[in-house]
Amino acid sequence: MLNNLLFVKKELDMSITKKLRILNCVIIIFLGIVMISIQSCKKDDDAIIPVSEQNTDVDGGIVKKEEKFITLYKVDGDHIIKEKDFKVKGKFLEFQKDTKKHQQVWNLVKKIVPIEYRSKMSEFMIYFGNGDSAGYVVSNSNDLSKWQMGIAVDDAYYNGIFDSGGEITYTIIHELGHIITLEKAQVNSTISEDECTNFFTGEGCSRKKSNINILYQNHWADIWGEFKGSNSETAKMNFYNKYKERYVTPYASTNPGEDIAEVFTEFVIRSGGVKVNVNNRVEQKIKIMYDDKEMIKFRNHIRKNITKKSKRSLSVLGTLKNTHVFANRNKKSCLSHGD
Numbered sequence: 001m002l003n004n005l006l007f008v009k010k011e012l013d014m015s016i017t018k019k020l021r022i023l024n025c026v027i028i029i030f031l032g033i034v035m036i037s038i039q040s041c042k043k044d045d046d047a048i049i050p051v052s053e054q055n056t057d058v059d060g061g062i063v064k065k066e067e068k069f070i071t072l073y074k075v076d077g078d079h080i081i082k083e084k085d086f087k088v089k090g091k092f093l094e095f096q097k098d099t100k101k102h103q104q105v106w107n108l109v110k111k112i113v114p115i116e117y118r119s120k121m122s123e124f125m126i127y128f129g130n131g132d133s134a135g136y137v138v139s140n141s142n143d144l145s146k147w148q149m150g151i152a153v154d155d156a157y158y159n160g161i162f163d164s165g166g167e168i169t170y171t172i173i174h175e176l177g178h179i180i181t182l183e184k185a186q187v188n189s190t191i192s193e194d195e196c197t198n199f200f201t202g203e204g205c206s207r208k209k210s211n212i213n214i215l216y217q218n219h220w221a222d223i224w225g226e227f228k229g230s231n232s233e234t235a236k237m238n239f240y241n242k243y244k245e246r247y248v249t250p251y252a253s254t255n256p257g258e259d260i261a262e263v264f265t266e267f268v269i270r271s272g273g274v275k276v277n278v279n280n281r282v283e284q285k286i287k288i289m290y291d292d293k294e295m296i297k298f299r300n301h302i303r304k305n306i307t308k309k310s311k312r313s314l315s316v317l318g319t320l321k322n323t324h325v326f327a328n329r330n331k332k333s334c335l336s337h338g339d
């Protein structure tokens with residue numbers, strides 16, 4: 001059995017004037033070859049939403065929502081080649097038939113993920129997020145050299161408009177942030193948690209000079225015990241409020257994996273480089289990215305290819321998230337980044 005971990009971040013525009021962001025952390029567990037299940041760590045409740053071809057419902061009985069795999073593609077350079085249409089009906093089938101939408105989403109992924117990186121992103125999944133998730137990544141090789149990215153087609157066309165408010169652009173950048181901070185060059189999957197002296201990501205032991213280990217050692221290690229002890233929703237909220245100056249968004253405080261994906265996203269979309277206040281931990285985290293030539297290459301590439309509306313600061317968007325309750329970091333799935 002191969003266990004792989006998957007993390008999802010969700011962005012939703014609930015209305016033009018009032019944005020509600022629901023961010024998810026998701027795990028995919030590969031059970032043999034056939035069965036795949038996803039658990040979502042929702043920001044607004046404790047529901048776990050397993051997803052499979054059988055469309056299993058909620059464990060815990062709080063929310064029953066359908067998330068469905070629709071079509072799996074193989075990535076071949078600039079192209080995607082259909083590998084599998086999942087058995088779906090009704091509205092899901094409509095999304096499956098509408099391959100123009102799949103292609104439009106892929107065209108955006110293609111702009112954001114550099115060509116030389118596509119060999120690492122070997123599969124592309126179109127799925128239905130049903131308002132619970134907007135995207136995910138999962139490693140589909142033992143050594144973390146190959147990854148699958150999934151994008152929720154319903155979220156990509158929220159309110160019928162593609163990439164409304166640049167939300168899917170933002171999701172794709174965030175998911176790419178996961179791949180580049182968790183892939184083989186950054187994380188050694190052959191070292192177990194017990195043997196790992198650096199940050200253990202869930203997928204493996206982060207390499208000493210990896211960005212996620214640098215982030216963890218400098219900005220998480222000192223509060224790790226407190227973080228791990230913050231179990232209730234209130235405790236998590238209190239943890240965030242106590243340390244909010246460390247985080248680019250509330251979601252970033254979910255675990256180091258989500259933190260670095262959010263930091264990467266902010267680093268890419270925000271103009272103007274690192275702000276001068278070196279005492280600010282968000283700026284220190286963004287500086288980790290500026291200190292890495294590879295990250296700068298990613299940034300330059302992505303900024304050339306995204307629209308102006310997508311180049312906003314997450315901290316500005318973050319003000320819209322104030323009413324959100326907290327992501328549940330204590331789900332196994334969420335802890336996979338940080339445990």
Ligand SMILES: [Zn+2]
Pocket residue numbers: 007008009024025174178257258261
């Ligand atoms: Zn994420």
